[in-house]
Structure formats: structure tokens, C-alpha cells
Amino acid sequence: MRLASPRPRLLKAVAAACALSAPLAPAATAGTPADGDDRHRAGEVITVTTARVGAPGNASVGVVPFTDAVYADCAAAPESASGCVTVGGVDYPYEIGRLEITVAQWVAFLNTADPDGRDPFDLYDENESGETWPKYGQIAFSEDARRGRHYSPAQPQWADKPYGFADFLDAARLANSLVNGRVLARDVHTEGAFTYVTYKVRLSPRTERGMYDLDRPDTTRTERTGFVVPSQNEWIKAAYYDPNGGGTNSYWKYPTNPGVFGDGDATAPSPTVLDPTTGDVTNAATQPLASYRPSGGAAPSWCPAQVPPADCTDVNPFGLDPTTYAELYQGSLGTVGQARSTSPWGTLDQGGNAVEWTDTITPPPTGQDFGRVWRRLHGGVSNAAPYQIWPSAVGLQPQDNYFYRHTYPWLGIRIGVVGNVAPEGR
Template sequence: MAAAGHAAPRGTVTVSTVSVGSPGNPAISIVPFTDAAYTSCSQVPSGTKPPCQSIGAVKYPYEIGELEVTVGQWVTFLNTVDPKGRNPYRLYDGYVDPRAWPQYGQVALVTKAASGKHYRAGSPEWLDKPYGFADFPAAARFANSLYNGTVLSKASGTTNGFSVTTYKVRLSPRSSTGMYDLKNPSAKRDRKSGFVIPSQNEWVKAAYYDRSTTSYWKYPTNPGTFGNAPDYNAATAVEPLATQLDYTTGDVTNANGSPLASLIDANGNYPKWCPKAAQTSPTTCSTENPFGLSATAYQDVYKAGLSTVGQALVRSPWGTLDQGGNAVEWTDTITAPPAGVQGKRVWRRLHGGVSNSTSYQLWPSAVGLQPQDNAFYDHVYPWLGFRIGVIGSLSKGD
């Protein structure tokens, strides 16, 4: 990686990753969105639809973000790649502004501001929440800005027994090329080392693969028990409980080491909070929205909130946080569209999440897919995020 000279301010972000080893691990075979796991697709009953997929096998060591990319990091990126606030890459939309959407507005655009200061968090509480309005090209731009930036420092250590590396990176304003050439709608990785958006296999392995048993967990928070297991007992197949949040800050208040995620749990509990400026009372939030929905219709759809990253304190087998619950996350894996869907749009896989869904969304079989640039989805779905990965090796000064 090399830094480019540029007169505009260049922001600095800190990214922590966990190391994922055991190269050549076996895959898990799944039937999409079913509570089952197989060692190979040959075990799946013939004629099963949708067809079986084998995922999670990775032949090389790599790193994956310990946390999801936050609003604070995203704002720093916006001010670096668009210091004049002119939105040349369409990375900003008025839907994400708190003036249009008080409850979920994460980022504000300030027209009269100094260079590199036009974008701000919608409120201070958003700074440590996952950025939730990402499409894949936007996520890839963030990775490119990291790739083209300068690693100012690299520190390796352990956290709770997991290998963690912390990079401090001065971002680059160059974001159209780097790891991904965004002139190509079907952009794939162009380099053998650097910052990336994780692939589906990298994401799944980091979330579920237990090297000590050479098997896969049911949830990124705990092993659980798959519904087709010989010893399956619904009463003992523990699924995560929902995080409880401070209503004004979105901080997790019930972390105690047991399986926990920002989702709707089996008891119907879900994470909720509201920025102070959007509160209509100490326990209620504004229903103003950019879609023209009535208060009743709005509250039926928009309930759950994104919690402060990492505060559920429950780690995957490799040490990641929040791969279960919070935002659903993009991968860079291109996939065929659903059966019967025509057109030239590029579809990519998503995994994890999501605050406004139940625990099935945490299964390895929850192999989501979306067009990589679905503008409608980006507007109406405030739980769409990503995390960063690293392939190869990076050193200070790269």
C-alpha cells in the first residue's frame, strides 16, 4: 500500500482484528435457512429445496474485524474521501440524516463547514454504533481507502486468549481502486494482501468454526444444538437472549457472560434505544420518518436499535464480537440471483445480524443475498453494515 499526496485532510481510524488460523478447515454443509448442519451435502435428503451449500472452508490464515465498522469510523472516512461535502460517490443520502429520520439518522451533512468537516454523527451516541446504511460498493470504498492509506502503527496482543491486532491507519482519499476496482460492477480482490471485505467463507469460519472440536457452532455466541442433531432437545438448545439497552445511549446493560445478542429473542424481547434529541418522552421516540408512514405503521416495522459495538461481550470461536445480532453484514462473495430473477445486477452474500429479527438469522444457514447496490433497501433498512478483514500481511508504513 502507498499513500497518495493530497491537500485535503486525511482522517485516521483504528481497526482491531482477530486472527483466524487452522487453514484447510472442513466446510459446513447447510440448506439455506434451516436448523440443520451436515458434514457434506451427500447427507442431505435428495430433492431438498433450496439446494444444499457447503461454506466456511478457508485454505489460508487471515484476520477479520473484531467489531463492525462504526458510525464514527464512517464519518471519518466520508470527510476524507469527500472533504468538500459534495457527495461525488453517492455515499450519503438524506434518509440517514437525523433531521429526516430522528430515530435512525446516523449521519448529518453540514453544508457550511470547513474542508473535511462536512459530515458529522447524527448524535454523539451514534459514534460507537455500527454504520447501518451500507451497500457493497460503499463498503468496498472504505476498504480501498484503508488499502491506499498508511499504517501508522500495528500492535499485536491477546484479549481473553484470542490473538488481536490493532492497526492505526491514516485513510486515503483514493477510494475507487485499491483492493477493489469499482469501475467493474463485479469487482473482486485485486491484491494478495491488504484490507478487504470478508468473503462468505471467511465470515462463516470466523463466526462458527470451533478448531477444538473441528465442528461448527449454531450461533456466533455459543455452540447451541442443531435441530437435526441426534441429541436435539429444544429445552436445552440454548439460544442467545436479547441485549437490553440504556434508552438514551444504546449501551448494553445486561451483559453477564451468558449468550447474548442484539436480536429479538424467544421471549419477544428486543434491543431498543432512542437518541435524546429524538425522544418524545423518557421512554418513547419520535415516529417522524422519510417514508410518510403513519405512527402505527412505523412502529410495527421499526422497533429494534443497533447497540454499542462489542458490549454484548460474547465472542465467537475466534474472538469476534457482534457477528450474531446488531447489523447484518456484507461479504464480497458474488452469488447467483434468486431463482427466476433476471437482469444484470450483481448479487452478493450477507451474514449475521440482525437487531430486528429472531435467532434464525444467527444460524450458519442464514445465507442472505441482495443486489450489491439496492438503493431502496439502503434507504428503508437501517441495520445494514460490514466489518473489515485483512489478507496476507500488513506492516507499519504500508
């Protein structure tokens, strides 16, 4: 197994504490692989289901970051030191993942993108190992495994949980792998008012160019059709915009229910309860429902049954004592989709569970980027309060924050689709 390299205990603790607030560590620069011209070299096959989002040209709304309101536009918003952001309007139909990308899907991508287990693009961090981090480590690495099988879920229970150690460059590489891969099948089906599209795709090992050109740190979409990391507006529309006019100005307060703006967390969804050894949701009959930490309550939590209880509470890669560890690390990622509360377009888990990257570039909060690219994230997280799942929770982070990725196991990915993606020959 690949183990964490030795680091002084104090340095590890400082890294963890900093990463949970506002880390500013540089990340390695990825090069361009010598993949040749074969865009369909054998890779793993994954299935991705998206929800169709229509009503092109919908109205946007104004939000003051992290406040309990939406406005018809920013002219209607009160003056604030935080300013106002216009969000949610999208002029075209598109699709967005019904679910977050799971550990099983990410493992298939890792074994495709890094079949020799050499990790040239820094896709794997030693803290993702279940040996290094028993409670949160999702993925095992075996140096001696055969080609294309170096990575696997750390425990079987992780396979259907959201992958939680992503930075934006990871998400962009997955989108490139999908774009450069072969769509084997596409199925459109409806469930009630929602339309879903299921793609069966053979992934490509070509990850550095495709939808995103990773030779450019500030890369944006290079194609009008294909798999993407959703934009902030695409993400927010899918989570909150109600084409039937519900909510306020046609926007829900939560991705699970309309709620009431201005009432704090009074109309928040109920918090999930997770099986303590499997991470499955046990209270799905309680609706609406989301994985987050309620005000004054405990965050949903679990640890694989195979892990000794003392290792769940004490062992961590930072050398933190159990009390500090318990304070800093609350909340676990639950099985995708089991909360069962849908957004206005039929997506699941856009509220809570893992916070998710978008491809929207934004100015840094300090006004100085120090040569780094910042992008928006959305969706709250299983250890965060309900205000993190409001539409005004327009979070941001450097796209390549090494410390954050090294210490924060709740960073997820949801894939989108723009244009008409169909199997070749159709």
C-alpha cells in the same frame, strides 16, 4: 443540513414496505475520481482491530439455507428445493474485524473521501440524517462546514454504534481507502486464547480502485494482501468454526455459543437489553448474549436522549403513520462489543446487531440477475429472529440496492485483512 427531497406520502410508504422485503431499484453508477498519483493525500486516521483466524485448511460444512442443521458435506444433506451450500472452509490464515465498523469510523471515512461535501459517489443518503429520521438517522451533514468536516455523528451516542446504511459498494470503497492509505502503526496482542492486531491507518481519498476495481460491477479482489470485505467463507469460519472441535462437525450454531442444532431457539443466546436513551447494553452479565429479537419478545430498542419522545415514535422519512411505523421498524443497533460474547476466534457482534456484507458474489434467487450483481450477507440483525444468526442464514441482496439502503438502517460492515499488512518501511 441536507434534507430529504419532497416525495409523495404514498410513494414513500410503498418504498419503505418494498425495501423491507425485496426491492429492485437501480443505483447510480460511480465514476473514477481524478486523484492523481498521490496515494497518501491527507485523510482522517482510524484504528481498526482484527482477530486472527488460523487453522488453515479447515473442513467446510453443508447447510440448507435457513434450516436448523449443518452437515459434514452436501452429500449428507437431505434433498431440498433450497439446495445445499458448502460454507466455512478457508485454506489460509487471515484476520477479520473484532467489531463492526462504527459510525465514528464511517464519518472519518466520509470526511476523507468527500472533503468538499459534494458526495460524488453517493456515499450519503438524506435518510441518514437525524433531522430526517430522528430514531435511526446516524449522521449529520453540514453544507457550511469547513473542508473535511461536513459529516459528523447525528448525536454523540451514535459514534460507537455500527454504521447501518451501507451497501456493498460502500464497504468496498472503505476497503480501498484503507488499502490506499498509510498504515501508521500495527500492534499484535493476545487476550486469553485470542490474538488481535490493531492497525492505525491514515485513510486515503482514493476509493474507486485498490482492493476492488469499482469500474467493474462484478469486482473481486485485485490484490493478495490488504484490507478486504470478508468473503462468505471467511465470515462464517470466524463466526462459527471451533478449532477445538466444539459444536457439531466443529461448527457452532451461534457466533456466541455452540448451541444445539435441531432444538430451534432453545439454546439461543439471551437478547440484549439497551439503555433507552444511549443504546448501551445493560445486561452484559447475562452470557451468552446477542442483539436480536427473541421469538415472542421485543427487539432491543433505543432513541437518543436529545430527541423528543414523540419524534422517536412518529417522525420518519416515509410518511408512515405511527402504528405502521412501529410495525415495520423494530430494533435498534447497540454499542459495539458490549454484548461481550465472543466467537471461537474472539470476534464480537457477529450474531445480531447489524447484518454484514461479504464480497462473495452469488446467483440471484430468481435465476435472472437483470444486470445486477448479488452478494451474500451474514449476521442476523437486531430486529430479526434467532434463526437469522444460524450458519445456514446465507442471505443475499443486490450489492447496490438503493431502496434497501434508503429504508433499512441495519446494513453494516466488518473489515478483514489478508496477507501481511505492516507499516511502510517494515
